[in-house]
Amino acid sequence: EADIYQTPRYLVIGTGKKITLECSQTMGHDKMYWYQQDPGMELHLIHYSYGVNSTEKGDLSSESTVSRIRTEHFPLTLESARPSHTSQYLCASSESGGSGNTIYFGEGSWLTVV
Amino acid sequence: AQSVSQHNHHVILSEAASLELGCNYSYGGTVNLFWYVQYPGQHLQLLLKYFSGDPLVKGIKGFEAEFIKSKFSFNLRKPSVQWSDTAEYFCALKGAGNMLTFGGGTRLMVKP
Numbered sequence: 637e638a639d640i641y642q643t644p645r646y647l648v649i650g651t652g653k654k655i656t657l658e659c660s661q662t663m664g665h666d667k668m669y670w671y672q673q674d675p676g677m678e679l680h681l682i683h684y685s686y687g688v689n690s691t692e693k694g695d696l697s698s699e700s701t702v703s704r705i706r707t708e709h710f711p712l713t714l715e716s717a718r719p720s721h722t723s724q725y726l727c728a729s730s731e732s733g734g735s736g737n738t739i740y741f742g743e744g745s746w747l748t749v750v
Numbered sequence: 751a752q753s754v755s756q757h758n759h760h761v762i763l764s765e766a767a768s769l770e771l772g773c774n775y776s777y778g779g780t781v782n783l784f785w786y787v788q789y790p791g792q793h794l795q796l797l798l799k800y801f802s803g804d805p806l807v808k809g810i811k812g813f814e815a816e817f818i819k820s821k822f823s824f825n826l827r828k829p830s831v832q833w834s835d836t837a838e839y840f841c842a843l844k845g846a847g848n849m850l851t852f853g854g855g856t857r858l859m860v861k862p
Contacts, residue, residue, distance in 0.1 A: 681851075726794065738796055740796075741793050741794040
């Protein structure tokens with residue numbers, strides 16, 4: 637069973653607010669990811685990290701930012717939320733090295749911006 | 751560039767019917783292929799994966815998938831579905847690096 641946690645699970649906020657989605661994993665994985673999934677649509681990678689102090693943008697452009705100060709923690713921040721940011725955000729992690737490593741997902745954070 | 755296509759967006763079956771969900775990918779190198787499932791209100795879970803060897807892969811809950819390299823396909827199958835299989839199913843490809851590219855997902859509804 638994977639140990640990766642996201643908070644909050646559900647959040648409704650007003651336009652212009654700053655929000656941070658938390659993601660923590662207790663597996664000691666070096667690699668962590670943020671995916672975005674709009675209802676009924678596919679998953680898109682928006683950020684990833686290969687270790688502490690390493691962050692990169694993914695395939696889908698996103699106005700969010702991430703940080704990786706600790707191995708186990710990979711928070712995602714929106715400085716000024718807009719209705720277009722309404723989506724589900726999924727955090728994931730995987731081990732380093734070798735091929736074929738499985739990626740483990742958190743339960744997701746549902747964000748609604750009104 | 752790598753991409754994954756799932757042709758069926760919605761599938762409705764009766765219990766005990768057989769299931770096959772299509773997945774085609776585009777990538778020129780060595781691939782690792784996955785099927786993930788997301789039950790209503792729950793997080794993504796790994797159903798099965800193919801890395802190498804036997805192209806017929808068996809996963810949890812009676813699911814299996816067959817990797818056909820010549821067809822760039824990795825279809826998911828189950829001989830007899832149950833109501834509890836109602837979920838969204840995602841095919842995913844890991845090519846370059848360690849990141850997954852997902853298909854659009856297929857929503858399966860099994861009627862009791």
